[in-house]
Amino acid sequence: MKAIQIIEPSKVKVVEIEKPCVGAGEIMVKLHYVGFCGSDLNTFLGRNPMVKLPVIPGHEVGAVIEAVGEGVPEGLKPGMTVTLNPYTNCGTCASCRNGRVNACQYNETLGVQRNGVMCEYAVVPWQKVIPAEGISPRDCALIEPMSVGFHAVSRGAVQDGEYVMVIGCGMVGMGAVVRAALRGAIVIAVDVDDDKLALAQKAGATYAINSMAEDVHVRMQEITSGYGADVVIEAVGNPVTYVMAVNEVGFTGRVVCIGYAKSDVSFQTKLFVQKELDIRGSRNAMPGDFRAVINYLKSGNCPIEPFVSRIITPEETAEALNDWAAAPGKVFRILAKF
Ligand SMILES: [Zn+2]
Ligand SMILES: [Zn+2]
Incomplete structure (x- = not known):
């Protein structure tokens, strides 16, 4: 064969x-x-x-x-x-x-x-x-790449009404957008490509930020009335987006890391302390995440x-x-x- x-x-x-x-x-x-x-x-x-x-x-x-x-x-x-x-x-x-x-x-x-x-x-x-x-x-x-995004939302313990910033709208990030929206969160999608952002909005994101064209911090502050995101999901794996995640998460928020960064990243670690952050890795997916994606695809609501x-x-x-x-x-x- x-x-x-x-x-x-x-x-x-x-x-x-x-x-x-x-x-x-x-x-x-x-x-x-x-x-x-x-x-x-x-x-x-x-x-x-x-x-x-x-x-x-x-x-x-x-x-x-x-x-x-x-x-x-x-x-x-x-x-x-x-x-x-x-x-x-x-x-x-x-x-x-x-x-x-x-x-x-x-x-x-x-x-x-x-x-x-x-x-x-x-x-x-x-x-x-x-x-x-x-x-x-x-x-x-x-199903598998989407379920990895679904798992990240579970790791972030996303609740209804929370502001969830998803950085990176590839297949995995898109899974996170979908799952966070299904849970009733207000999703802010961030990417460098307008087509991907438009699709993220079709998939459930309320806001879209093109990080090449807009000031991400200013927009995040506007959208969240100055509080920052309750949860940030990093789905790129780039030093710049890792730092962005820690900067844009609000005080006492959660940062979920899916992206594999190929080089070391430097952070102002005082932000971890001052904001009392929960920083959580998210890897692969659980059987329940696969089933949740299957249910979503069956619903016919996926573009x-x-x-x-x-x-x-x-x-x-x-x-x-x-x-x-x-x-x-x-x-x-x-x-x-x-
Ligand atoms: Zn894969
Ligand atoms: Zn083992």
Whole structure:
């Protein structure tokens, strides 16, 4: 069967690999659409320290169950549309012991610490298969990145009526915008791209700030009557936006960090103390976050078409990733179709 393999930085190939066999407790899925995550792009660009090349990327999945092994629960049947939970957890580290399996110290995400599923078929333990009936296989490929944004809103303990600033309106940030709005918060979306901001407003943001064109601090003070945001969610991973998060959060507010910054960030740590901030990391997503995204997509309220920027054949991967790297502000998701 066909698979997309990143051989070395900037070099990707369609390779022929053996089709896996389904064993007891396992499910074979036929991949239909697999989304390229920002982490896959970084792998292609040679900037992902967590990856050892060569690797098959891909962990954002729209698939259909092909076959089930012995001992798989009745509810999971061939023909069902599903997505995958692409994370593993060891069961014994501190995170696992605390039930926070999404942050397992030894997590191996598909396509990052182990081979992913940019291929025709994959076999996984049944526990990793998430039914998503009523959602098309294409749209299923958007569930995982959105669920990461949903999880950040849980980490921020967002309440109705709170001002929630979401910095960065890519797929993950957009998930945070949606979830915060669903919880009744007043969402302020921040990005450098007007198209993304317009979409964030369609997805539930009340306010939009283009940080290239406007004075973010002045606008935030105006919008929040001088109080600052109750919660700031950083979904970029840039030193500038990390500092912005700590500056724009109000006194006694919460800052939720999703973005991976590639360099060190310096802060005025007195702000942590003076504001008595809660600064919380947010990593991956919990099973409940996946289910919440599935419910949201089923509701029909998601403006989903603009999130699919491009659908490619496996052979077009290098071209598509190079285009994405050249204009990162314009892409939500590129999906490989198998
Ligand atoms: Zn991802
Ligand atoms: Zn663990």
